[in-house]
Amino acid sequence: MAFSKEEMLGMYRKMLLIREFEETVANLFSQGQIPGFVHLYVGEEAVAVGVCSNLGDKDYIASTHRGHGHGIARGASVDKMMAEIFGKINGYCRGKGGSMHIADVELGFLGANGIVGAGLPLAAGAAFANKYLKNNGVAVCFFGDGASNRATFHEALNLASIWKLPVVFVCENNMYGISMSQERHQNITDVADRAVAYGIPGVSVDGNDLMAVYEAAGEAVKRARAGEGPTLIECKTYRHRGHFEGDACVYRSEDELNEWKKKCPIQRFSTRLLEMNMTTREELESIAAGVKEQIKTAVEYANRSPLPDETELTTDVYCD
Amino acid sequence: MSVGIIANPASGKDIRRLVAHATVFDNNEKVNLLRRILLGLDSLGVERVWFMPDYFGFYQRALDGLAGQGGLNMETRLLDMPINANQEDSRRAAKLMADAGVKCIITLGGDGTNRVVAKGAGVVPLLPVSTGTNNVFPVMVEGTVAGLAAGLVATGKVAPEESLLRTKKLIIYLNDQPVDIALIDAVVLADQFTGSRAVWDVGKIKQIVATRGAASNIGIASVVGGLRYISIADPKGMQVAVDEPGEDAPFYVRAAIGPGLVKRVPVTGYGMLGPEQRVAVRETPCVIAVDGEREIQVNAGERAEIELSLKGPLVVDVERTLAAAAARGVFRETRPPA
Numbered sequence: 001m002a003f004s005k006e007e008m009l010g011m012y013r014k015m016l017l018i019r020e021f022e023e024t025v026a027n028l029f030s031q032g033q034i035p036g037f038v039h040l041y042v043g044e045e046a047v048a049v050g051v052c053s054n055l056g057d058k059d060y061i062a063s064t065h066r067g068h069g070h071g072i073a074r075g076a077s078v079d080k081m082m083a084e085i086f087g088k089i090n091g092y093c094r095g096k097g098g099s100m101h102i103a104d105v106e107l108g109f110l111g112a113n114g115i116v117g118a119g120l121p122l123a124a125g126a127a128f129a130n131k132y133l134k135n136n137g138v139a140v141c142f143f144g145d146g147a148s149n150r151a152t153f154h155e156a157l158n159l160a161s162i163w164k165l166p167v168v169f170v171c172e173n174n175m176y177g178i179s180m181s182q183e184r185h186q187n188i189t190d191v192a193d194r195a196v197a198y199g200i201p202g203v204s205v206d207g208n209d210l211m212a213v214y215e216a217a218g219e220a221v222k223r224a225r226a227g228e229g230p231t232l233i234e235c236k237t238y239r240h241r242g243h244f245e246g247d248a249c250v251y252r253s254e255d256e257l258n259e260w261k262k263k264c265p266i267q268r269f270s271t272r273l274l275e276m277n278m279t280t281r282e283e284l285e286s287i288a289a290g291v292k293e294q295i296k297t298a299v300e301y302a303n304r305s306p307l308p309d310e311t312e313l314t315t316d317v318y319c320d
Numbered sequence: 321m322s323v324g325i326i327a328n329p330a331s332g333k334d335i336r337r338l339v340a341h342a343t344v345f346d347n348n349e350k351v352n353l354l355r356r357i358l359l360g361l362d363s364l365g366v367e368r369v370w371f372m373p374d375y376f377g378f379y380q381r382a383l384d385g386l387a388g389q390g391g392l393n394m395e396t397r398l399l400d401m402p403i404n405a406n407q408e409d410s411r412r413a414a415k416l417m418a419d420a421g422v423k424c425i426i427t428l429g430g431d432g433t434n435r436v437v438a439k440g441a442g443v444v445p446l447l448p449v450s451t452g453t454n455n456v457f458p459v460m461v462e463g464t465v466a467g468l469a470a471g472l473v474a475t476g477k478v479a480p481e482e483s484l485l486r487t488k489k490l491i492i493y494l495n496d497q498p499v500d501i502a503l504i505d506a507v508v509l510a511d512q513f514t515g516s517r518a519v520w521d522v523g524k525i526k527q528i529v530a531t532r533g534a535a536s537n538i539g540i541a542s543v544v545g546g547l548r549y550i551s552i553a554d555p556k557g558m559q560v561a562v563d564e565p566g567e568d569a570p571f572y573v574r575a576a577i578g579p580g581l582v583k584r585v586p587v588t589g590y591g592m593l594g595p596e597q598r599v600a601v602r603e604t605p606c607v608i609a610v611d612g613e614r615e616i617q618v619n620a621g622e623r624a625e626i627e628l629s630l631k632g633p634l635v636v637d638v639e640r641t642l643a644a645a646a647a648r649g650v651f652r653e654t655r656p657p658a
Contacts, residue, residue, distance in 0.1 A: 188347065202337060212516040
């Protein structure tokens with residue numbers, strides 16, 4: 001499809017918003033301003049934005065421990081996300097969940113998840129609900145290469161394929177499960193190969209190419225809405241930062257990191273936009289300035305927000 | 321008497337599994353294929369085989385299943401080169417193999433893989449084994465047989481004139497500079513990005529230039545083939561002008577533009593191309609797909625042209641090579657097996 005300038009710059013802005021959000025969180029975490037753990041999405045922005053740009057109101061996404069990018073791509077409020085990461089009461093979980101539990105069901109964001117591979121059956125369930133309700137909605141699950149070794153992956157793909165559920169399984173293959181390189185944790189290099197075992201299409205795409213991801217996800221979503229069942233998309237990508245903030249990354253080399261930084265998805269997309277005369281450097285700088293301001297406002301919002309009161313200790317934790 | 325092997329670990333996995341019904345060719349199956357190729361080569365007395373290193377590790381895996389190097393009489397070696405996990409690996413490997421004096425390069429991939437290998441192979445003949453998606457250039461051949469054919473060429477048991485074919489190619493010029501080649505077809509698309517590479521939306525096709533075509537082909541060459549059969553040896557090609565979708569085209573060509581993807585392509589005109597004849601790309605900006613993959617982004621104001629050349633890579637004709645070997649008595653022995 002041909003994109004309008006507005007659409008292209010919209011996707012560019014979203015990737016930049018994720019990058020700025022994550023780099024700001026990294027900075028604040030290093031200053032001790034953020035409690036708990038954070039796993040950052042820097043370098044993988046094209047996957048979340050390329051996939052979520054194909055989704056509508058009735059669709060769901062299920063995320064991972066590295067979920068900030070998915071939330072932002074789905075349209076979550078960066079103010080409320082930042083407040084949640086700060087553990088403040090104005091956050092998505094009223095400050096009790098932190099980074100790995102940010103969710104907004106109204107938005108179709110079934111949440112980040114601290115358990116590796118736990119989003120797969122959740123997405124299959126959401127897809128089942130959509131199919132049952134006949135609302136034409138689809139569900140998307142993001143997960144990593146490591147998660148593709150878990151039983152949840154195989155169970156979810158098995159059920160989804162038997163029941164032809166409208167779900168798209170998006171593997172963000174960033175080459176490492178925590179510190180374990182892919183070559184050490186599975187005897188294949190393309191997670192997409194595993195689709196064959198479930199009789200569904202599996203494709204590998206360059207996860208740092210926004211348009212490659214967009215096209216593959218678009219076709220998979222179309223297929224799901226048409227009642228043709230699930231698809232497995234493997235996006236080959238790389239996280240620029242460690243598994244978690246504070247990770248010394250002794251399991252990978254500087255050279256490898258630098259090679260992947262040259263393939264930065266945001267840089268690649270902006271270069272192409274400039275080549276096409278779709279935008280100007282000034283316009284891109286203006287977008288970047290707006291993004292910076294938006295994240296600054298989010299941090300101020302988080303800082304202003306109070307911590308939960310002691311009396312709230314058990315509120316929203318248990319169901320009545 | 322050495323042979324090179326370039327196996328593309330990424331072939332057979334792209335979006336055509338989703339937008340068409342293309343075969344998934346997983347890498348473990350390619351490993352089996354490689355073992356059969358090695359055994360075929362070994363049986364004919366090839367002295368050395370060079371492998372391209374790759375991120376999947378075809379070399380080690382293939383040898384693991386053959387009791388390692390000890391399972392073969394010939395020597396096997398891995399090229400000393402970095403792995404970038406992109407198409408540049410195949411081009412560089414082909415160049416290194418040619419420099420090392422290999423007599424034949426066996427490729428595992430589709431049209432796209434062979435296009436890249438051809439850029440580095442120079443005068444070394446290719447034996448292209450199909451493991452990709454759009455496979456006009458490579459052939460469906462059993463691995464053992466491919467190994468035998470390459471072995472016959474490499475050891476000189478069959479002469480080049482009895483085994484090799486000269487193919488054609490297209491040279492893509494951007495602002496008068498050659499920037500790329502295609503072995504089968506170059507397709508001009510009204511597109512903005514290379515994206516997921518494959519071509520499946522007929523509505524975007526503006527022009528087709530091809531070195532050959534048969535109605536039995538899969539991919540854009542089938543559009544050409546639907547108009548006229550052009551063989552691998554015919555010293556000509558074809559250009560086709562494609563109409564806007566929805567316009568009243570003079571006629572349509574029903575063609576298998578992808579696996580399971582039979583489409584009606586609206587044609588406004590077509591013509592034969594002679595050697596060194598250039599076709600101007602009519603509209604920019606556009607994207608040019610070469611051998612089924614969107615590869616070249618042409619910006620507004622740039623000038624692109626596509627030229628037919630009769631100086632494409634040499635390929636091993638498997639059927640003819642084996643027949644020539646049989647006629648020469650290569651397979652006949654009087655000595656009983658040990």
